[in-house]
Amino acid sequence: MRNFISVLSILGILSFTINFAFSADTYEVDPAHSFAIFRCLNVAQANSVFVYGRFTDIKGRIVVDKDLAKSSVEITINAESLDTGVPDRDRHLRSPDFLNTRQFPTITFKSKKIEAAGKNRYRVTGDLTLHGVTRPITITVTKVGEGKNFKGMSVIGFETTFTIKRSDFGMKGLMNVAADEVTLTIAIMGIRK
Secondary structure (H helix, E strand, O other): OHHHHHHHHHHHHHHHHHHHHOOOEEEEEOHHHOEEEEEEEEHHHOOOOEEEEEEOOEEEEEEEOOOHHHOEEEEEEEHHHEEOOOHHHHHHHHOOOOOOOOOOOEEEEEEEEEEEOOOOEEEEEEEEEEOOEEEEEEEEEEEEEEEEOOOOOEEEEEEEEEEEEHHHHOOOOOOOOEEEEEEEEEEEEEEEO
């Protein structure tokens, strides 16, 4: 009987260890170390310069599982947090001419599928919602690194750069001012919870 109880105890410990080893890690996006940067050709200036900007308020969650099919990412950007360094331009970009942030206050991405695409690289397919329009996109994401930060917390970082057409998201006006194509760089650091 004592041996039977010992075997059950060992099996229970093994079961816990196996489940723990294969459980997913959840990371909350750290807004202080995450960036959403964009650039768009300034057509009004004879296509001679790109306008760069960023969104300063970014949140989200990353789930990392050894089984990529169970991994996921969700990102929410406060569209009102747009900053190009020029207040008048920022107000115009927030207006109904472009982002219309009063009606569409957030930009979101929610993954639907994650696949390996090489060492520390992943092909991520999901829904991007911008200006009230949701469209599927596939992007290539690179894992920058992971480990313990200076506070001893487990962190992980990813980055991607991709191009969209603003007209695909209902922003079809003022093509004589700003180009249709917008390039986005999203750099995310997550802290394990």
